[in-house]
Amino acid sequence: MMIHLVLVQMAFIAIYGASLRDSITFDGPEASPWLRDPRIVLDDAVSVPPALRLNPEGYHHYDEMTAFLRAVHVAYPQLTSLYSIGQSVQGRELWVLLISTTPAERTILKPEVKYVGNIHGNEPVGRELLLRLIQHLLVNYPKDDYVRFLVETTNIHIMPSMNPDGFEVSREGDCGGVQGRYNANGKDLNRNFPDLFRGGKNNGDPQPEANAIARWMTQRQFVLSAAFHGGALVASYPFDNKEVKLNLPHLSGRYEPSLTPDDDTFRHLATMYSFNHRKMHSAGACFPGDTVFPNGTTNGAAWYYLAGGMQDYNYVWNGAMELTLEVGCCKYPRGETLPEYWEDNKQAMLKYLGEAHRGVRGQVFDSLGNPVANANVRIKNRSFGSKTTTLGEFWRILMPGVYTLQVEADGFATHEEAFQVEEGRHTLLNVSLRRGGDKNSGANTFNDRFPLPQLQPSQPPRRQSVFSSLNKFFNAFGRAK
Numbered sequence: 001m002m003i004h005l006v007l008v009q010m011a012f013i014a015i016y017g018a019s020l021r022d023s024i025t026f027d028g029p030e031a032s033p034w035l036r037d038p039r040i041v042l043d044d045a046v047s048v049p050p051a052l053r054l055n056p057e058g059y060h061h062y063d064e065m066t067a068f069l070r071a072v073h074v075a076y077p078q079l080t081s082l083y084s085i086g087q088s089v090q091g092r093e094l095w096v097l098l099i100s101t102t103p104a105e106r107t108i109l110k111p112e113v114k115y116v117g118n119i120h121g122n123e124p125v126g127r128e129l130l131l132r133l134i135q136h137l138l139v140n141y142p143k144d145d146y147v148r149f150l151v152e153t154t155n156i157h158i159m160p161s162m163n164p165d166g167f168e169v170s171r172e173g174d175c176g177g178v179q180g181r182y183n184a185n186g187k188d189l190n191r192n193f194p195d196l197f198r199g200g201k202n203n204g205d206p207q208p209e210a211n212a213i214a215r216w217m218t219q220r221q222f223v224l225s226a227a228f229h230g231g232a233l234v235a236s237y238p239f240d241n242k243e244v245k246l247n248l249p250h251l252s253g254r255y256e257p258s259l260t261p262d263d264d265t266f267r268h269l270a271t272m273y274s275f276n277h278r279k280m281h282s283a284g285a286c287f288p289g290d291t292v293f294p295n296g297t298t299n300g301a302a303w304y305y306l307a308g309g310m311q312d313y314n315y316v317w318n319g320a321m322e323l324t325l326e327v328g329c330c331k332y333p334r335g336e337t338l339p340e341y342w343e344d345n346k347q348a349m350l351k352y353l354g355e356a357h358r359g360v361r362g363q364v365f366d367s368l369g370n371p372v373a374n375a376n377v378r379i380k381n382r383s384f385g386s387k388t389t390t391l392g393e394f395w396r397i398l399m400p401g402v403y404t405l406q407v408e409a410d411g412f413a414t415h416e417e418a419f420q421v422e423e424g425r426h427t428l429l430n431v432s433l434r435r436g437g438d439k440n441s442g443a444n445t446f447n448d449r450f451p452l453p454q455l456q457p458s459q460p461p462r463r464q465s466v467f468s469s470l471n472k473f474f475n476a477f478g479r480a481k
Helices: 002-015 062-075 125-140 145-153 164-168 208-219 263-276 310-318 335-357 466-476
Strands: 080-087 093-099 112-116 155-159 222-229 232-237 297-299 321-328 360-365 376-379 393-396 401-408 415-421
Touching: 062 080, 062 093, 062 125, 062 164, 080 208, 093 125, 093 208, 112 125, 112 335, 125 145, 125 155, 125 222, 125 321, 125 335, 145 335, 208 310, 222 310, 222 335, 232 263, 263 297, 263 321, 263 335, 310 321, 321 335, 360 401, 376 393
Parallel strands: 112 155, 112 222, 222 321, 232 297
Antiparallel strands: 080 093, 093 155, 232 321, 360 393, 376 401, 401 415
């Protein structure tokens, strides 16, 4: 135990001396001067309203978190909506707070963005970062131009804890253990989603928390997402898994990248977060012998293969660009370190939200001007796309360049249209479809390849063998993701 603590201290000393590098700036859709300024005003108000007060150096358990979220919504009904997407195994609500100037209205082409914390119960730093982000957005909305831009132009959905049951049995100060990592059924929620490289099958018995996420994403067309983890310091991007002949790591211990057709965009998103984090972009290994991530980013599979991960599911089945953000070497650090974690991540978290306004957006209509729902929209030569909303809306985060949009819908002829994306502004592209034959059934669109996950009650936990339990313990011990 003493050796482990010494290694933790060495890792923190190695990374905490890094300075903030602000070389990557956010360019919003209007290319306004204040959006181009990389220095965002980040200081919280000296006097925080009572409803927004948090324990500055402690964690918030389920009852405290619930009370805080409810108090925030009561105090800011015009800027928030509090809802639950389901319940955990033990019946705790999976709370989400929506922050927007139109929380109860549907605003056309306003992108949906989500942050999810605490998917592993013993990695709760993200949970606390998201509570502080709620505080920061609402306190600074009246006086900070960038925060006001985000809240007025974006629907920001914040889920502090996806695994509240696991958190309640975790131990503060446990940097590398597994107690509380799994849900109350003993399942790893970041291994529980359908997997592209396993024929779209669920990885294990579907759990209520993962099912709730899957349902949520059928109800909202999320454009951008991030999930917070602990145990490393890196921004990881899809794919997490890779088609291999054996479902085992390479004997050499080396893994190969598994790149998406949108690798340029994912690399940008990961680099943007890393370089706006105070330490991530220049961090060394967490522990002697651990992986060192150049620029603080990695392709998930290049780190190690992971089946049933949430970020791949977001991208393949829903067209949402999601990163896995590992925000610290210690999984469950002492509460007194939380202010430092907040300062490390604050600018990166704010700037990442703004990336939802990069690329192309628009609506799909028929010849009479009626919106076409459920149309398949993708970028040519990029296999995975998304479906239009009930209002015919679509979004796609893209880097500057020239692209071809492909739109397919039942009863309409396939439509292709070239467009250009410029730095510093989004492209608005509305599409009119003409009546024609059936949709091209051979098209390689995301939700035609494999069925959506089974949304069913979770199965009772199975009795595990000694060997199965030991295997799970050693696979998770000290590992992030």
